[in-house]
Amino acid sequence: MALQKIKNMEEFAEVSGISRPTVSKYFHDPDSVRKSTRAKIEAALETYDYRPNIFAINQNRKLTKTIGVLVPYLSDPFFAEMVRLIERRCIDAGFWPIVFSAHGQQSLENNALSTLETLRPAGALIAPLGRSSDFEVVQQFSERVPTVVFDSNMSVGEAFVGSNNGQSIPLIVDYLCRTGEPPCFFEMEPVNPNANKRRDAYVGAMERLGFDPHVIQAQGGGWAFEQIGLTEGKRLIAERSLPSDTVLCSNDRLAVGLIAAAYEKGLRVGHGPGCALRIAGHDDHPWSQFTAPPLTTVSQDYKSITDRSVEILFDLIEGGQRPSDRPEVLFDGKLVLRESA
Amino acid sequence: MALQKIKNMEEFAEVSGISRPTVSKYFHDPDSVRKSTRAKIEAALETYDYRPNIFAINQNRKLTKTIGVLVPYLSDPFFAEMVRLIERRCIDAGFWPIVFSAHGQQSLENNALSTLETLRPAGALIAPLGRSSDFEVVQQFSERVPTVVFDSNMSVGEAFVGSNNGQSIPLIVDYLCRTGEPPCFFEMEPVNPNANKRRDAYVGAMERLGFDPHVIQAQGGGWAFEQIGLTEGKRLIAERSLPSDTVLCSNDRLAVGLIAAAYEKGLRVGHGPGCALRIAGHDDHPWSQFTAPPLTTVSQDYKSITDRSVEILFDLIEGGQRPSDRPEVLFDGKLVLRESA
DNA sequence: CGAATTTCTTTACGGGTGTAAATTTTCGGT
DNA sequence: ACCGAAAATTTACACCCGTAAAGAAATTCG
Numbered sequence: 161m162a163l164q165k166i167k168n169m170e171e172f173a174e175v176s177g178i179s180r181p182t183v184s185k186y187f188h189d190p191d192s193v194r195k196s197t198r199a200k201i202e203a204a205l206e207t208y209d210y211r212p213n214i215f216a217i218n219q220n221r222k223l224t225k226t227i228g229v230l231v232p233y234l235s236d237p238f239f240a241e242m243v244r245l246i247e248r249r250c251i252d253a254g255f256w257p258i259v260f261s262a263h264g265q266q267s268l269e270n271n272a273l274s275t276l277e278t279l280r281p282a283g284a285l286i287a288p289l290g291r292s293s294d295f296e297v298v299q300q301f302s303e304r305v306p307t308v309v310f311d312s313n314m315s316v317g318e319a320f321v322g323s324n325n326g327q328s329i330p331l332i333v334d335y336l337c338r339t340g341e342p343p344c345f346f347e348m349e350p351v352n353p354n355a356n357k358r359r360d361a362y363v364g365a366m367e368r369l370g371f372d373p374h375v376i377q378a379q380g381g382g383w384a385f386e387q388i389g390l391t392e393g394k395r396l397i398a399e400r401s402l403p404s405d406t407v408l409c410s411n412d413r414l415a416v417g418l419i420a421a422a423y424e425k426g427l428r429v430g431h432g433p434g435c436a437l438r439i440a441g442h443d444d445h446p447w448s449q450f451t452a453p454p455l456t457t458v459s460q461d462y463k464s465i466t467d468r469s470v471e472i473l474f475d476l477i478e479g480g481q482r483p484s485d486r487p488e489v490l491f492d493g494k495l496v497l498r499e500s501a
Numbered sequence: 502m503a504l505q506k507i508k509n510m511e512e513f514a515e516v517s518g519i520s521r522p523t524v525s526k527y528f529h530d531p532d533s534v535r536k537s538t539r540a541k542i543e544a545a546l547e548t549y550d551y552r553p554n555i556f557a558i559n560q561n562r563k564l565t566k567t568i569g570v571l572v573p574y575l576s577d578p579f580f581a582e583m584v585r586l587i588e589r590r591c592i593d594a595g596f597w598p599i600v601f602s603a604h605g606q607q608s609l610e611n612n613a614l615s616t617l618e619t620l621r622p623a624g625a626l627i628a629p630l631g632r633s634s635d636f637e638v639v640q641q642f643s644e645r646v647p648t649v650v651f652d653s654n655m656s657v658g659e660a661f662v663g664s665n666n667g668q669s670i671p672l673i674v675d676y677l678c679r680t681g682e683p684p685c686f687f688e689m690e691p692v693n694p695n696a697n698k699r700r701d702a703y704v705g706a707m708e709r710l711g712f713d714p715h716v717i718q719a720q721g722g723g724w725a726f727e728q729i730g731l732t733e734g735k736r737l738i739a740e741r742s743l744p745s746d747t748v749l750c751s752n753d754r755l756a757v758g759l760i761a762a763a764y765e766k767g768l769r770v771g772h773g774p775g776c777a778l779r780i781a782g783h784d785d786h787p788w789s790q791f792t793a794p795p796l797t798t799v800s801q802d803y804k805s806i807t808d809r810s811v812e813i814l815f816d817l818i819e820g821g822q823r824p825s826d827r828p829e830v831l832f833d834g835k836l837v838l839r840e841s842a
Numbered sequence: 843c844g845a846a847t848t849t850c851t852t853t854a855c856g857g858g859t860g861t862a863a864a865t866t867t868t869c870g871g872t
Numbered sequence: 873a874c875c876g877a878a879a880a881t882t883t884a885c886a887c888c889c890g891t892a893a894a895g896a897a898a899t900t901c902g
Contacts, residue, residue, distance in 0.1 A: 167858090168857085168858050168859080169858070169859065170858080170859095178880080178881095179880065179881050179882075180859085180881095181860085181861075181862095181880085181881075181882085182879085182880055182881075184859065184860065184861085185860095185861095185880095187859095188860085192879095193879080193880085194868085194869090194878085194879060194880080196868095197879080197880075211615075211619050212619075212858080212859070213560070213619065213857090213858055213859070214556075214619045214620060215555075215556040215557070215559045215560040215620075215621075215857095215858080215859090216556070216560055216857075216858035216859040216860085216887095217858085217859060217860080218556045218859090219554070219556040219557050219560060219858080219859070219860085219886095219887050219888065219889090220858095220859060220860040220861075220886070220887050220888095221859090221860065221861095221887095234575070234581055234584070234585065235578055235581040235582055235585055235787065237576055237578060237581075240575055240576040240578075240581055241576055243575070244575070244576055244602070244604060247602070247604075248604075251612075256616070258599065259600055261585070261588070263585060263588075263589075271592075274552065275555075275597070277552075278552050278553075278554060278555045279555060279556075280554075280556075386788065386790075386791045390791060416788070416791050417791055419791075419793055420790075420791045420792070420793055420795065422793075423793035423794060424795075429793075446576065447727065447757070447788065449727075449761075450727045450731060450757050450758055450760075450761045451761070451792075451793065452760055452761055452763075452764035452770075452792065452793045453764060454761065454765075508888090509887085509888055509889080510888070510889065511888080511889095519850085519851095520850065520851045520852075521851095521889085522850085522851075522852085522890085522891075522892095523849085523850060523851075525889065525890065525891085526850095526890095526891095528889095529890085534849080534850085535848085535849060535850080535898085535899085537898095538849080538850075553888085553889070554887085554888055554889070556887090556888080556889095557857095557887070557888035557889040557890085558888085558889060558890080559889095560857055560858065560859090560888080560889075560890085561856080561857055561858095561888095561889060561890040561891075562889095562890070
């Protein structure tokens, strides 16, 4: 195939019979050159397989084709799935997504932002850690890089895209109240604004329906949500201190742990006869349909959230200017009824 | 903090009172300059926060500090966890890991390798798709970039690090035979060499113990293992075509699906009285301890596999030469006894 | 204290590409 | 065939850092 090794654009320009600046223009945008020129270049490409050196490219461009993506915890399938969707969209648009995970730690989040900035990305899509974020660092980053925040709403960046907890939580509270005992709310120490919003939405929804809200906060921090749900769940069940036989968990991963706890303690989970505990979650995690029993939950609109985030970012990048207001786009959740509640 | 914006190393050298080449040397290796010089530079770093431009750095170095990491499916928590451990080790060693996922598709794997190569990485750690990999492409990549293969053993790269399926499978087969009815083996269409090795190890182990092996192959490909386990599990249970009340699954994700299927069909899973089905897995996936009942499985030694892979790669990079043989390092699994079998 | 050694400074070039300006070629339409 | 517009070419400089060579300064050691 490769008759000759092509070292750089100079050499490639020579074998393709086109001048280097024009070749450069072609790689920047194939449609920006004449059809006949494009054909020549692409013919040469077939024969000589050459790709511009990424480092040299990005050294001069004020606007690279890099998009930074930062999530708090990539091992969480929710974020893994979000990242998967984001990556796909970026690649299709000719951008080069580069993914960082904070692994739940502030220091790593700071590190990632710092590294990311040296890459001079065209823009960034970040889901901050939230409460454990170093606000100053995130804010300064977002001032220097066009940034869209998703999932966890810190007041930084040019826009926020996420779930409408004010809609989704009442949706499931309403369902649970209609079909059985009003739920208590099982949460962890809140790691991000979503957690607080969900709790507040729960309290509000219960009050509107004329019920007493009961919030149970599990001890223990970190991102091992299932473990917390399991440990605290076992304790609560053993102590018989659950104020209701219906538990709405702040998120699905917590619910997964609670279901495991219920199993261990011999409590049958579900809404049928003979069931002792109804458990519901929030997010529709990828594995929520495989719990035993399958988890009733509210879905987050993964596709819309990622699509819209990317879209807004691309508008920012292409528009070149930052909007004066900071739009917050919230997508509604949908009730996902399964066996657990 | 930043009294003045530092654009490049030139400016930073000026404010730190050290010449640019020495500063460059410092960033390459802080120990290569005199203590007093290092102190001056680090004092300036505290005040002016500057980081060398990654693109410019890598443009000239024959050996970049980039390590490419490629996994077949990042949304799989097994790989997410592996990546987490690898990233950590690379960063600690002063390297810059950059993660790619093939998302289960050959085209994306090829793409990732191609992009990766333009980054001129010092080395790569890859877990290939396996059967759906484009062998030619992977091989050619590994000839140009020092590559360590992990998890899925394709005959490419300088070394392989993975699990000793020949030890782990007999371990659990032995346990299952000792404590109840000998297991049948539940697998999917094999996506990589591990799947085949595990099946063969199962057959061998059963024969050594004097039992008839029974392999059940689920229909359906792709990486939605749980879904396959659920769908096929329901079918098998409904048709009463499981040849044994003990099922050893080729991996935990399949087992998760099968547990869900058993639940839906009203079969109690576990090894106690009143249980109709024993289910075991392989890998000790991060969420296997949270199934209901918790999954009995064989652990893969995540930490050792990633540590050793990284170690071998660093030796390769530092040694500069490639070993004549191609070492294959296999780590033993450990039995993880829980409730499901 | 002086010599040998280490380390730093100065100077200069190179890497592969972006990009601007001036000029020439090509193309489409009359 | 001609003319204006569009596109390509030539030339030149920029980006930021690695790195080499030669000389100057600082450190170490006898």
